[in-house]
Amino acid sequence: GQQLNQSPQSMFIQEGEDVSMNCTSSSIFNTWLWYKQDPGEGPVLLIALYKAGELTSNGRLTAQFGITRKDSFLNISASIPSDVGIYFCAGRHPDDKIIFGKGTRLHILP
């Protein structure tokens, strides 16, 4: 099925660094969502974005809904060890169906 283009696929960073990841699509979405998945667990909703241009923060996380409605980014500031995991973007079509990106795997180097 259709998937979003999420990049990067994986990141290796030092603790304390800032992280940035993004998603792009050829389709317009009404809603952009960002989830985090830990190994062997289900995804947990981090941020939901509902309006083009919207910038929303959740603690050290900040996400934006692109003006064209075809892209979104997620930033994590001052990364800590518990930020390790897989981050998925997801876009919701007008028909309510949610499409997931392939994920960004965040690794923090000791």
Added chain:
Amino acid sequence: GAVVSQHPSRVICKSGTSVKIECRSLDFQATTMFWYRQFPKQSLMLMATSNEGSKATYEQGVEKDKFLINHASLTLSTLTVTSAHPEDSSFYICSARGFPQGGEQYFGPGTRLTVT
């Protein structure tokens, strides 16, 4: 709030048998529940969408006779994998959407199915 549980968390079954996975919304009423499948290091792929009291809507390529979905109440949906084969081994995740949780999908912890 917005807690979704799944049972069992892990199951191993023999080829040819059927397995039932339960998904429950614990603190809200789920008007819609979704079932996803996730292969190792892959993204989530939607299998089907079910509304309470209605037949599930399956995604293209998903066999409805093999993956039986029941959404009999606003807090429970079940996925039954019938006549399971090793290729059905996967991580199955449900999500629930309803009110008053703002309408977003909240995911269960997943069920690891291994068919031997």
